[in-house]
Amino acid sequence: MSQATRDAILQQVRQTLEARLALSDQIPQLAEDVCRILERTVPWYDWVGIYLVEGDELVLAAWSGPAATEHVRIPIGQGICGAAAREGQTIIVPDVRQDPRYLQCFLSTRSEIVVPIRQDEDVIGEIDIDSDELAAFDEKDRALLEWLASELAERLPHHRASAA
Template sequence: MKEINSMYPSDKKECYSLIHSQLKSILEDEPHVIPNLSNTSALLNEALTDINWVGFYLMHNNELLLGPFQGKIACVHIAIGKGVCGTAVLKDETQLVPDVHQFPGHIACDSASRSEIVIPIHSDGRIVGVLDIDSPVTERFDEEDKEGLEEVVRILETGCSWKGSIFFD
């Protein structure tokens, strides 16, 4: 696990408030999806503690395809309905999983991961991808994380030009 960066507050509400402000600044005058998702994954990796993977899967040819991320090598293709990411797409809702080993059909890209949160990303009423974050700590994510990360996704939904993206099929 990485060390705590003292730039970010230990209080989750304060930390997410700072993340949201920084993300809005990063996206200002930059509509392109790939650089924005790359910088967002770097921002979250820097700001959040006790995580071992953070990144994006993007819809392409009716499946999730690996996008920008920070962490170890990851699964490249995920079918809709498979694993936590595919389930988030199928159900069109955030998946907050306290213990991935208790999640039916969990895809273990990294055996060190113990908990996970996945938030669907929308554009023009359809899912264009997901934000996926893994932790080596069981029960790492809670309702505060869910709210803070759902706001990250809302900022990305409005701050990126999804229609111009190669992943918008």
């Protein structure tokens, strides 16, 4: 796939996400819709999940893909997801088979990107995306997903306040 085609797909998905974000802040429906939009619109996104921090764990809040993951609770610091939450930084792994932190979910997964959802200095969740392609994620994926994480961070306090 050409870089121009990839760029056009990411631009279109951002417009779709902007339209969805404008509709409602209701979690978990918003999280479910975001996962579905990403997984169904971006061909190299094969599994998309959103985890929220609960205590010292990441808890799967929503996902979209061909199958469920067994990793519905991940201790902070464990695996690539746990490392991204602990470090508060986006992690892109071009080849999961070369990263000892990788917690295998699917035999087909070749690369992963994990983007923390942050409020100020606190990580409150993350976006986790697996791809069946090696080196599937680049800086444009990072930019899109970091923008999305920022948008979600603005909406998550409403969820937390209403859940109390």
